[in-house]
Amino acid sequence: MSADVTSPRRLLTIHAHPDDESSKGAATVGRYSAEGVFTSLVCCTGGELGDIANPAMDRPEVRDNLGDVRSKELAAAVDVIGFSELVMLGYRDSGMAGSEGNNDPTCFHQADRDEAVGRLVAIMRRVRPHVVITYSDEQQGYPHPDHLAVHDISIPAFDACGDPGYRPDLGEAWVPQKLYYSAWSRARILAMHEKFAELGLESPYDAGWFERPFFDHRISTRVNVRDWYYIRCAALLAHATQIDPTSKFWFGLPDDVAAEAYPYEDFMFARSNLGQYPVRPTAAEGVLDAWESDLFEGCELG
Numbered sequence: 001m002s003a004d005v006t007s008p009r010r011l012l013t014i015h016a017h018p019d020d021e022s023s024k025g026a027a028t029v030g031r032y033s034a035e036g037v038f039t040s041l042v043c044c045t046g047g048e049l050g051d052i053a054n055p056a057m058d059r060p061e062v063r064d065n066l067g068d069v070r071s072k073e074l075a076a077a078v079d080v081i082g083f084s085e086l087v088m089l090g091y092r093d094s095g096m097a098g099s100e101g102n103n104d105p106t107c108f109h110q111a112d113r114d115e116a117v118g119r120l121v122a123i124m125r126r127v128r129p130h131v132v133i134t135y136s137d138e139q140q141g142y143p144h145p146d147h148l149a150v151h152d153i154s155i156p157a158f159d160a161c162g163d164p165g166y167r168p169d170l171g172e173a174w175v176p177q178k179l180y181y182s183a184w185s186r187a188r189i190l191a192m193h194e195k196f197a198e199l200g201l202e203s204p205y206d207a208g209w210f211e212r213p214f215f216d217h218r219i220s221t222r223v224n225v226r227d228w229y230y231i232r233c234a235a236l237l238a239h240a241t242q243i244d245p246t247s248k249f250w251f252g253l254p255d256d257v258a259a260e261a262y263p264y265e266d267f268m269f270a271r272s273n274l275g276q277y278p279v280r281p282t283a284a285e286g287v288l289d290a291w292e293s294d295l296f297e298g299c300e301l302g
Contacts, residue, residue, distance in 0.1 A: 003084050005127055007038035008301045012129035012176075014120070014154050016108070016146040017047040017093060018074035019242040022235035024182040025133060026081050027225035028265045028295070030235075033082030034228070040127045041083045042120065045108050045146055046071060047242075049095040054244045062241060069241055077238040081231055087123050089116070094145045102145060109145040113153060118167055120157040125171035130299045132158055136181035136268060140213045154179075162273065177299045180221065181268040186214035191262040195253060204248040218268045221292040226263035230255045267295065274298055 011032055015021045021029075021041050033039045048067040052058045062069055078086045094109035095101025102109050108116075124132070134154035135147050160166040162175030189205055196203035225232075233255050236243045243250060253261065269292070 003033070003036050003038040005038055007036060007084075009036070009296055009299075010038040010040070010127055010129045011131050011133070011295070012040045012042065012124060012127050013133040013182075014042045014044070014135070014150055016044050016135070016144065016150050017050060018043060018070045018077070019047070019050075019236070019239040021074075021081065021083075022077050022232065022239060022243075024184075025265055025267075026077075026232040026235045027228040028223045028267075029083060030081050030231035031223065031225055031228040032295075033084065038084045038127070039082065040123070040129065041078060041086050042089055042123055043074065043086065044089040044116075044150055045091045045093040046088070047074075047093050049093040049099070049101045050242055052241050054240055054242070057241045066241065070239075073239045073241065077235040080235045080238055089119055089123075091116070094149075097143060097145055108149050111149070113156075116149070116153045117156045117160060118170060120153055121161050121167060122170040124157060124161045124176065125174050128174040129176050130301060131178045131180065131295045132176050133180045133182055133267065133295075134158075134270075136183065136215070136270075138213070138215050138218075158271070175273045177274055178272045178295065179270040180295060181218075181270050183215065183219055183266040183268050185216050185219055185266040186210070187216055188262045188264070188266065189214075192253065192258065195257065195261040199253075199257075201252065202248070204252055215268065219266045219291070220269035221267040221295060222264040223267070223295065224263055224293060225265050226259045229259035229263070272298075274300070 013025065013029060029039050046067045047070040050070060091108035091111055092104055092106045094107040101107060135151045137151055139147055158176055158179050162173050164173040189209055193203045193205040236250055237245060245251065
């Protein structure tokens with residue numbers, strides 16, 4: 001764990017399950033943590049209903065205690081990434097859409113939205129983040145109930161955090177300055193696919209991957225993580241139940257090769273409280289070097 005909440009730059013990320021923090025923006029958080037940014041991870045559920053994707057971990061003692069196992073995996077990944085703190089929002093995993101887990105009254109899917117927003121606002125007012133990262137409003141590719149719920153509570157929490165009339169019992173109001181959505185870009189998938197082909201390796205990205213919905217036209221920000229790419233891979237490996245270390249999808253290219261093929265993590269600018277913050281045009285509009293390179297660009301720090 002690194003910087004504290006008095007750091008002049010503070011970043012809060014919101015994720016649904018253990019392992020999401022490693023597959024979405026881990027290298028970016030690792031970079032900022034190394035630069036002295038206070039980085040807070042809010043994990044909304046314990047991941048109790050996750051599938052065991054690594055055959056080596058599919059054992060009775062793991063299946064019977066998956067929540068505890070995933071909690072330990074998350075702690076290990078948090079250390080690898082360098083998060084300053086981990087905060088559990090306190091809900092149970094809802095399981096995939098339509099599954100029996102959706103009906104559990106303690107699951108995130110069933111949570112009272114006002115209560116969940118309040119829990120998140122309390123954390124945000126303590127941390128006082130300049131930048132918040134959450135999930136997009138576009139989740140056609142993976143409409144997990146908990147991922148949808150992350151978006152649904154993040155937007156009102158971002159707004160309510162700075163409203164002194166909203167729940168003063170949750171702490172002094174704080175106006176977070178920028179909100180981003182994490183993104184998996186088509187550009188990244190294509191770059192990796194082409195690198196596999198260049199090296200004469202079988203690509204895990206078949207034609208179906210390129211038929212999926214991507215939203216590259218909404219990407220506003222590319223953070224260069226070439227020197228921190230290894231953090232993402234090491235953090236993923238910490239989630240031994242969820243990540244198969246033999247997977248070509250995750251680890252088919254050596255870290256340095258993958259980092260060179262696409263040295264960025266992508267984000268969509270969602271909104272700000274900076275007045276007339278100059279949102280840059282996206283590259284899809286034909287503007288070269290349109291992307292931000294820093295999530296804190298334009299922030300009033302302190």
